Amino acid sequence: MQTLGPQQKDSAAWIFQTWAAFLLSISMTTVGIVNLPVDSWVKGFMGMGMAFSIGSTFSLAKTMRDLHETKKLTARIDEAKVERLLSQHDSLIK
Template sequence: MNDKKYGTAPSHTQAWIFQTWLSFVVSISATSLGVVYLPVEPWIKGYLGMGLLFTVGSTINLSKTVRDVEESKRLINRIDEAKLERILSQYDGSISPL
């Protein structure tokens, strides 16, 4: 099979991975510190903290779901293309099957 034809996912550089994790840690830390030092009653801080945790959790779940859907679409497209090539090769003997 031709990798260019099916578009394999590009790998990320170490710099990009580091920047991504650093930005995640800094944003969560800054928001958490902001909630802790907010001059309000403790129940409000708890509510904001829970909101932060649920937001992070749902963001992770959403990104995983979107990635899984895209990967399944790629696999289905590859299967459909292989079926089409097989049908065409049976019709025209000059095309070699996969």
């Protein structure tokens, strides 16, 4: 069976940038909601909407990652089956 090639790792700079962008966007949106000149129930509604949007974004990202990893695993299993068939075929020919 073949071994996997080198797996791509994200750099520390990329990880920092994604976390910084996430925290900055959440902070700025929260400050904007708090400072809106509307009733508190409207602010609460917008805050709940933001919280649910963030939660659903994480769920979607996890689901897409899991789907991608499942497809990679299925491809590896199929590749192993093909290699086994080819090795059996080669041994029959010799």
